[in-house]
Amino acid sequence: MEYNHIEIEKKWQQYWSDNHIFEPKDDYSLPKKYVLSMFPYPSGRIHMGHVRNYTIGDAIARAYRKKGFNVLHPIGWDAFGMPAENAAISNKVHPKEWTYKNIDYMRKELSSLGLSFSKQRDFATSDPLYTKFEQAFFIDMWNKGIVYRKKGLLNWCPHDLTVLANEQVIENCCWRCGTQIEQKEMYQYYIKITDYSKELLSDLEKLEDGWPKQVLTMQRNWIGESEGLKFKLKLSDESISKLDNKFSDFEVFTTRADTIYGVTYAALSPEHAIVKYIIENSLLPVDKIEHIKAMQRVGARERAMSEKEGLYLELDFVHPLTNEKLPLWVANFVLSDYGSG
Ligand SMILES: [Zn+2]
Incomplete structure (x- = not known):
């Protein structure tokens, strides 16, 4: 049969x-x-x-x-x-x-x-x-302040008029229509995972025996460093007047406070308020301004994968310990969402 x-x-x-x-x-x-x-x-x-x-x-x-x-x-x-x-x-x-x-x-x-x-x-x-149930969880988190609204940069397709996830951006273009994407500042919802980063990091130790090393490393990098030092750097007098007295200092963040003495430059993200002011008021030669605008168009994920680049903003700041004048740069590897940008 x-x-x-x-x-x-x-x-x-x-x-x-x-x-x-x-x-x-x-x-x-x-x-x-x-x-x-x-x-x-x-x-x-x-x-x-x-x-x-x-x-x-x-x-x-x-x-x-x-x-x-x-x-x-x-x-x-x-x-x-x-x-x-x-x-x-x-x-x-x-x-x-x-x-x-x-x-x-x-x-x-x-x-x-x-x-x-x-x-x-x-x-x-x-x-x-x-x-x-998803809505109920979201409302609970909102009421507890774990979910909050803040302006942030998003991948934006000017053709489809939609926000795109990093995974939906292919070589800096929209995956649906191929238009070059823009970075747009919009209100969006954030989840305060930073409140839990210490707990998440220390709990990873409990997985040390059973989980592959690279999975744990990936998790650690994703959770990120939670501790660092935030401080202000003063601009030089010439730089302050160049910026029409609109800015006198800027905030920086470092996870390596022990390296401050050896600082040779500082870099701002392309989205920093000082950089925006420079562009709006054409305080740099046209080719430099175009270069910064090109940096702004690139999404966060593409930036992380692309070659590090930066350029001198023709501004200086004063080293807090040595009083030496040092150059201020704009760089594509500085994240506006990390530290203070
Ligand atoms: Zn599109």
């Missing part, structure tokens, strides 16, 4: 579904296990990466069921994002319609693989059931 996989798999998948075999039981005496695979993005079709990924989670869930655990192995759809918007624009359909159609199709494909998900707990992150 030939093995007819289409017939046999269909038969058993139907049986599993009719008898709710993979739903967790309402029996609190059993040991519990929660097995969660990363939700797929409803991009349209299942590919081999999905097959590999969800087979691993499925094998783990099935193994725990065999060992007598009450297993919750849910599935959902990570449904928000620009790809849905892009597809909706190019196919001239509403993003909601496009997204839920894909989910229906992909759910059928996944279930034809015989994966043991809980069908009763299937949801999309765009369902009101889910978004209402």
Whole structure:
């Protein structure tokens, strides 16, 4: 007799579904296990990466069921994002319609693989059931001051009139239309992770034994240095009058206070108020001004990857310890969001 996989798999998948075999039981005496695979993005079709990924989670869930655990192995759809918007624009359909159609199709494909998900707990992150909790968390964080509003620089596409994430900027151009992006100062929401950086950094030590070194290093770099010294540097008298007495000093931040004595220059970010004033009032030759404007157009991520560059602002400041006059520069590696810019 030939093995007819289409017939046999269909038969058993139907049986599993009719008898709710993979739903967790309402029996609190059993040991519990929660097995969660990363939700797929409803991009349209299942590919081999999905097959590999969800087979691993499925094998783990099935193994725990065999060992007598009450297993919750849910599935959902990570449904928000620009790809849905892009597809909706190019196919001239509403993003909601496009997204839920894909989910229906992909759910059928996944279930034809015989994966043991809980069908009763299937949801999309765009369902009101889910978004209402996200909104509640956001409001809680806002009320506690962990979420706050502040002006910041964002990647802006002047053609699509939209903000772009760093991942949506390709070689300094919009991934959707190819227009060169701009850095635009806008109000945006921030989460005060800095309040937790000490805790996050010290807790990484607990992971020292089990986690790969480079993962821990990446986490440390991402959390960043929380301690440093903030102080003001005075501009020279000539520089103050050059700036029409509008500025007399500027704030700097360093994580290495021990190196102050050996300072040979200071650098401002291209977005610093002094730099803006210089541009608005044409206090530098045209080619230098154009160069600074070019720096301003580059997004934060591209800046981090591009060659370090800077230029002399034709201003000087006074070294706080030696009273020596030192040059003030503008540089693309100074971040306006870090320290005081
Ligand atoms: Zn665009």
